[in-house]
Amino acid sequence: MKDESDTLKARTLKDYAIIGLKGMAMGAADVVPGVSGGTIAFITGIYHELLSSLKKCTPAALLIWKDEGFAALWRHVNGNFLAALFIGVLVSLKTFAGLVQSALDSTPVLVWSFFFGLIIASVVLLAKHLPRWRLIDVAAMLAGAIVVVLISLAAPAQLPGYWWIMFLGGFVAICAMILPGISGSFILLLVGLYPVFLSAVTNLEWVLLLSFGAGAIGGLLSFSRFLSWLLEQYHNITIATLIGFLVGSLNVTWPWKQTVSTMIDRHGETVVVQTANVLPGHYQSLVGSSPELLLAVCCAIGGLVLVLSVEFFANKVGR
Numbered sequence: 610m611k612d613e614s615d616t617l618k619a620r621t622l623k624d625y626a627i628i629g630l631k632g633m634a635m636g637a638a639d640v641v642p643g644v645s646g647g648t649i650a651f652i653t654g655i656y657h658e659l660l661s662s663l664k665k666c667t668p669a670a671l672l673i674w675k676d677e678g679f680a681a682l683w684r685h686v687n688g689n690f691l692a693a694l695f696i697g698v699l700v701s702l703k704t705f706a707g708l709v710q711s712a713l714d715s716t717p718v719l720v721w722s723f724f725f726g727l728i729i730a731s732v733v734l735l736a737k738h739l740p741r742w743r744l745i746d747v748a749a750m751l752a753g754a755i756v757v758v759l760i761s762l763a764a765p766a767q768l769p770g771y772w773w774i775m776f777l778g779g780f781v782a783i784c785a786m787i788l789p790g791i792s793g794s795f796i797l798l799l800v801g802l803y804p805v806f807l808s809a810v811t812n813l814e815w816v817l818l819l820s821f822g823a824g825a826i827g828g829l830l831s832f833s834r835f836l837s838w839l840l841e842q843y844h845n846i847t848i849a850t851l852i853g854f855l856v857g858s859l860n861v862t863w864p865w866k867q868t869v870s871t872m873i874d875r876h877g878e879t880v881v882v883q884t885a886n887v888l889p890g891h892y893q894s895l896v897g898s899s900p901e902l903l904l905a906v907c908c909a910i911g912g913l914v915l916v917l918s919v920e921f922f923a924n925k926v927g928r
Contacts, residue, residue, distance in 0.1 A: 631650070635650060635698050636699065639698070639794060645793070646787075648728060652731045657840070660836055665687070718900065720908075722905040722906070722908040725862045729909070730917050735851065736852060750852050757861070776821065782794070783824070788854055868884055
C-alpha cells in the first residue's frame with residue numbers, strides 16, 4: 610500500500626485539473642436545494658481524502674508552519690488537493706451552477722431524474738463497503754433514511770437575517786453539505802435563510818457574507834473531524850447511516866413534484882419553498898406539464914450508468 614505522501618507526489622497537473630472538475634460538480638450540486646455536495650464527493654471517490662485533509666486543519670498545524678515553514682504546513686494539510694477542489698467549487702458557484710439552475714427551471718423532470726440515477730448508483734457503490742450487513746447496520750440505514758425524509762417533509766420557517774443567525778446558518782449548512790444526502794442549501798431553505806443568502810451574494814452584503822463564511826469554516830473544520838472519527842471508530846455503522854441518508858434523499862430528488870408553497874424573495878421573485886412528490890400518471894393533471902416518462906427514465910439510467918462506468922474505469926486503471 611502506497612504512503613499518502615507518495616500518492617500526493619505522483620499526482621500531475623492533469624490529476625489536479627480532474628479534482629477541480631469534481632469540485633465544480635460539488636459546487637453545482639450544492640446550489641440545488643435537495644442535492645448534497647457530499648453525495649458528489651462520494652460518487653467521485655474523494656470523500657475520504659476530503660475528510661482526512663480537513664481533519665488536519667487544526668490550530669496544531671500552525672506549529673508546523675512556525676517550526677518547519679509554510680511548505681511543510683501545505684503538505685501536512687494536503688493543500689494542493691484542497692486548493693484544487695475548493696477553487697472548483699467556487700468557480701462552479703459563480704458559473705456552472707447558474708446553468709444547473711437554468712436547466713432546473715426549463716426541464717426540471719429530466720434534471721431531477723438524472724440526479725435520481727446518480728444517487729441510486731452512489732447507494733450501490735457505497736453498499737459495496739459493507740459486504741456483511743448486521744441488524745444494527747440495517748437499523749442505522751433505516752434511521753438515516755427516516756431523518757432525511759423527515760427533514761425533506763418539514764415545513765419551512767422564516768428566520769431573520771441577522772449576522773449571528775447567518776453564522777449559525779453557515780455552520781449548519783456546511784455540516785449538511787459534508788453529509789451525503791442532506792443538502793446545505795435545502796437546510797437554508799427550510800429555515801428561510803436561502804433567499805437571504807442569495808441576496809447577500811448578489812448585493813455583496815459583506816457583514817452577512819463574512820458571518821456566514823465564518824460559520825461555514827467553523828462547521829467544516831469541526832464536523833469533518835467528528836465524521837472522520839466516526840468512520841475510523843464505527844466504520845460499518847457510519848457507512849450504513851450514510852447509505853440511509855442517500856436512500857432518504859431519493860424522496861427529495863423524485864423527479865415529479867407539485868409546488869405546495871412559495872415565497873417572494875427580496876428581489877420580488879417567486880421562490881419555491883415546499884413541494885410534494887406525485888406519481889407520473891398524475892403529474893400532467895396536477896402540474897399541467899408532460900411527465901416525459903420515457904426521457905426521464907433515460908436520464909435516470911444515464912446518471913446510473915455514468916457513475917458505474919466511472920467507478921469501473923477507475924478500478925481498471927487502479928489495477
